[in-house]
Amino acid sequence: MNNPSTADEPWPVRVVSQKITAWIGKLGWVWVDGQVAQISRRPGSSMVFLTLRDPATDLSLTVTTSNDVIHAGAPQLSEGARVVLHAKPEFYPARGTLSLRADEIRQVGLGELLARLEMLKKHLAAEGLFARERKRRLPFLPRRVGLITGRASAAERDVLVNAQRRWPSVDFRVMNVPVQGPTAVPQIIDALKVLDGDDTIDVIVIARGGGSVEDLLPFSDEALCRAVFAARTPVVSAIGHETDSPLLDHVADVRASTPTNAAERIVPDLAEEQRLISHAKARLDRAITHLIDRERQRIESWRSRPVLARPEALLDQRAAEATTLRDRAARSLEHRLSRADDALEHTVARLRALSPAKTLERGYAIVQRSDGHVVRAADEVAAGDILRIRLAEGELHAAAQESS
Numbered sequence: 001m002n003n004p005s006t007a008d009e010p011w012p013v014r015v016v017s018q019k020i021t022a023w024i025g026k027l028g029w030v031w032v033d034g035q036v037a038q039i040s041r042r043p044g045s046s047m048v049f050l051t052l053r054d055p056a057t058d059l060s061l062t063v064t065t066s067n068d069v070i071h072a073g074a075p076q077l078s079e080g081a082r083v084v085l086h087a088k089p090e091f092y093p094a095r096g097t098l099s100l101r102a103d104e105i106r107q108v109g110l111g112e113l114l115a116r117l118e119m120l121k122k123h124l125a126a127e128g129l130f131a132r133e134r135k136r137r138l139p140f141l142p143r144r145v146g147l148i149t150g151r152a153s154a155a156e157r158d159v160l161v162n163a164q165r166r167w168p169s170v171d172f173r174v175m176n177v178p179v180q181g182p183t184a185v186p187q188i189i190d191a192l193k194v195l196d197g198d199d200t201i202d203v204i205v206i207a208r209g210g211g212s213v214e215d216l217l218p219f220s221d222e223a224l225c226r227a228v229f230a231a232r233t234p235v236v237s238a239i240g241h242e243t244d245s246p247l248l249d250h251v252a253d254v255r256a257s258t259p260t261n262a263a264e265r266i267v268p269d270l271a272e273e274q275r276l277i278s279h280a281k282a283r284l285d286r287a288i289t290h291l292i293d294r295e296r297q298r299i300e301s302w303r304s305r306p307v308l309a310r311p312e313a314l315l316d317q318r319a320a321e322a323t324t325l326r327d328r329a330a331r332s333l334e335h336r337l338s339r340a341d342d343a344l345e346h347t348v349a350r351l352r353a354l355s356p357a358k359t360l361e362r363g364y365a366i367v368q369r370s371d372g373h374v375v376r377a378a379d380e381v382a383a384g385d386i387l388r389i390r391l392a393e394g395e396l397h398a399a400a401q402e403s404s
Contacts, residue, residue: 017093024091024098032100033108034061036081037182041067052100053182055082055221060182062099063087074107080181080214082108114213117220121247124222129229130250136234138254138266142202144171145266146195146233148188151176155207155238155259162263170267173201179208184218189227196231203266204231206248207238207259219246228252238262360392 005011011019037060038051048070050063063085070077077083087100108116124130145163149156156174163170175191178184188206195204206228208219218224219239228235228251237252238259249255256262302308352358356366367375368388375381381400389396 014093017091017096021091021093024089027089029086029088031084031086032061033084034082035182036077036079036083039077039079050102052083052085055182055185055218062097063102064099065102065105069103069105073105077105077107082214082217084108117247120220120222121250124225124247124251129225135253138234138236139202141167141268142170142266144173144198144200144202146198146201146204147172147174147207148177148191148195148204149174149207149259150179150209153179153207153209155179155209158209158259159205159207159238159263162260163267166263166269166271167267168270173198180211180215180218185221185224188218189224192224192227192231192235196233201233203234203236205236205238205256205262205266206252207262208240209259210240216240216246219248221247224248225251236262236265357392360390363392366390 032052034052035055036050037053040049040051041047042049046067048065048067050065051060052063053060065085065087074081074083084106085100085102086104087102089098090101091098128134147156147159149159156176160172160174163172173195175195177187177191179188192204192206195201206219208216216239219237225247228237228248234253235251236254236256237246237248238256238261239246239248240258254265256265307314360366366389367381368390369375369381370386370388373380375387381387383400383402385400387398387400389398
């Protein structure tokens with residue numbers, strides 16, 4: 001039977017069962033952490049059957065133990081309790097089932113649960129799941145709101161009633177799931193995935209009323225926190241009361257102290273918005289009226305100025321100034337012309353007084369040789385030279401004789 005199985009030589013069922021039993025037996029004794037989903041006791045038997053569920057996923061195993069083991073380690077054991085047990089995996093060939101046989105059970109106390117939550121909180125914070133910069137703002141007016149809560153719960157009623165009171169036309173898609181117990185976490189995660197995949201949903205609210213620390217444990221589950229962190233739709237956490245603070249509050253984009261406060265966060269108050277609009281409209285009217293009055297006063301001030309009250313006065317003033325300047329220019333030009341005329345006459349008189357013609361008029365003559373040279377001395381002329389004599393009127397030609 002050590003040969004590999006083939007289609008021609010398959011292993012019998014008993015051989016397969018024996019090999020599975022052998023492989024599972026190699027695991028040995030292990031410590032297992034889980035949540036008790038169901039406790040079954042058979043009358044007349046000391047055996048107790050537990051259904052141990054993983055708090056984060058929809059997985060469970062059957063655990064067999066005895067009443068003595070339970071009384072020794074967890075006498076108050078009840079469904080929903082968190083336990084740590086020492087067990088050995090066993091495979092039952094007759095039924096083909098796997099179960100755990102426990103020889104020690106320890107119920108996890110509140111202090112230990114809180115210590116685990118504190119360690120998980122530090123771990124998630126170190127990974128950045130609580131970072132403020134990654135939190136998204138909620139839309140002012142969502143088209144549709146997804147609500148994850150218990151069926152017919154006070155939290156559901158508080159969110160729906162208060163949201164519709166604030167904004168009557170708000171649209172909800174409600175998904176009812178268990179909000180405590182071993183099945184809460186996987187069903188909440190499934191509902192979150194459905195709403196996150198709905199493109200009409202703009203914001204998701206996870207709501208639950210108050211409860212004990214044990215009742216609120218599903219909302220501190222690591223798998224749920226990571227699912228909320230990975231969601232693309234903004235998530236509002238509305239778990240318990242003001243004093244309750246599960247880890248979901250730190251991961252969600254917005255923490256609401258109560259389900260009623262969540263309704264106040266996700267939609268605006270129609271009456272308040274109308275009041276704000278009326279107030280803004282009144283302020284705008286006052287501002288416009290004030291602006292118009294101020295501009296009217298400014299226009300009136302401009303109109304009262306002489307340049308606008310009598311615009312022709314400025315033209316008259318400029319016309320008078322132009323006339324004055326023109327008269328001054330004419331007088332100045334006339335005076336300058338008169339002075340220039342007098343100066344010209346004096347210059348002409350002086351020129352005439354210095355003119356050779358004026359000298360000729362007094363009886364003088366200008367004697368020139370034939371080459372045009374003006375004779376100034378007798379020795380400049382030889383006997384027989386032809387001379388030209390210019391008089392005041394006309395000229396004479398003469399021949400020179402010997403000088404005396």
